[in-house]
Each structure stands twice: as structure tokens, then as C-alpha cells.
Amino acid sequence: MGYTTHVRGEFTIEPPLTWPEFKDSRFAPDNITSSYDPSLVLRVSEESVDTDEGPLLKRTATALVMREIDEYRERGLVDEVQAAVDSFPGHTFTGRLECEGEENTDLWRVIVRDGRAVRIEPRIVWPDEEGEA
Template sequence: MGYTTHVRGEFTIEPPLTWNEIKNSPFDHAANPRNYLAEDIDLFLRVEETSVDTAEGTLVRRTGTALAMREIDEYRERNLVQQVQRCIDAFPGHTFTGRLECEGEENTDIWRVIVRDGRAVRVEPRIVWPDEDGSQ
């Protein structure tokens, strides 16, 4: 046991990653599942498949459309921001949009991972009492 964090959300990737970009990536679970054990990577690229008819037959096109959290029952957050940044750095020329919502076991332990100007950033909320911010 230990302190766990629940993570939900994802980052969409524009333009989507091509198969050549993701096929050997440590973030691609389907093509390289052993990387998760070897490198302790908690994120994966969501890969979408579309069928395209060609003169030679049906072509399956795979693209990486999002970066998301793996399903982990009792996730112990370890360098999540750095993992998001590692993925951003691995794919220059692509924009990551969205966020990961993180909530720890304690009710005040809430934060997000966002991408600001190409950098993964941890953002924590500010709590302001209504009578102390000058509005009430």
C-alpha cells in the first residue's frame, strides 16, 4: 500500500502522429508493451485505426491521436509531469491540448497537468474565501 492518486483526462495530439513516429515509441503500448515494465511509463498513446481502400487492397492506417493515462488500480504518482514532457519532446511539431486531472487520497490534494507553451506544468488550485477577495 501507499498513497495513491487518481488520474483522468488526456491530451489530444494535432496533427495526429503517424505510424512511423509512434511504432518504436515507449509510449505505444500496443506495439511495444514491454516498454512499460522496463521504463516505468504510466502514459500511452491512443492509436486509432482506419481502413483505406487502395488498388492493392485494404490498407490499415494507424495514427496517434491522444496521450492518456494507463489503467492502474492503485497509481502512485511518480514524475507524471516529466513523463508528459518526455512525450512532448519526443514528437516536435505536434501540439498537445487538454489536461490530466489528478486527485490524491486527501481531499485537498487536487492538481492538474497542462501544457503551456510546449512545456508540461503542474497547476494547483487557489482557494479564496469570498469575504477575503474583496467581492463580498
């Protein structure tokens, strides 16, 4: 057993990815064959659209989310987010992943800023001690 990290949150994708854009992606749910790689997956929405030839199933990917992985060992999460962003030019990824390790001081986030995945660590700030006894 190794050090594990709990990850929650998501990146919404605007505009949503169309089927031709994501169907062959390693992040598409139907293409994942490993129990741990990739650790991120596209959330796919399905909508039935009426056409002259009958109902058509329309699939779009609206978000990038963390997979359900028992005992997730964070190795390269920032790089994996960047790979997803790079895979879909012309789309904006908004949101964040909140990461918490086993140690109580191991807190950080992954955000996308100007098209780059960035790890953000919190700053601890003590309140002003003036006037305290």
C-alpha cells in the same frame, strides 16, 4: 500499500502522429511491457483505407492518455508528460490530466503550456464576507 493518485483526462495530439512517428516510441501500446512504466500511453486509431492493391490499415495516434494502473503512485507524471511532448516535435498537445490524491486537499492538474508540461495547483478563494451576519 502507498499513497495513490487518481488521474483522468487526456492530451489530444495535433496533427495526429503517423505510424512511422510513434511505432518505436515507448508510449506506443504495442511497446509497453511493464505493468506501471510508462504510466501514459498513446491512443491509437485504426482506419481501413481502400487502395489499388486492397484495403490498407492506417494507424494514427490521436491522444496521450493515462493507462489503467491499479493503485497508481504518482512519481514524475509531469516529467513523463514532458518526455512524451519532447518525443514528438512539431505536434501540439492540448488538454489536461486531472489528479486527485487520497487527501481531500490533494488536487492538481498537468497541462502543456508553450511546449512545457506544468503542474497547476488550485487556489482557494473565500467569497467576500461583507454584509454577512
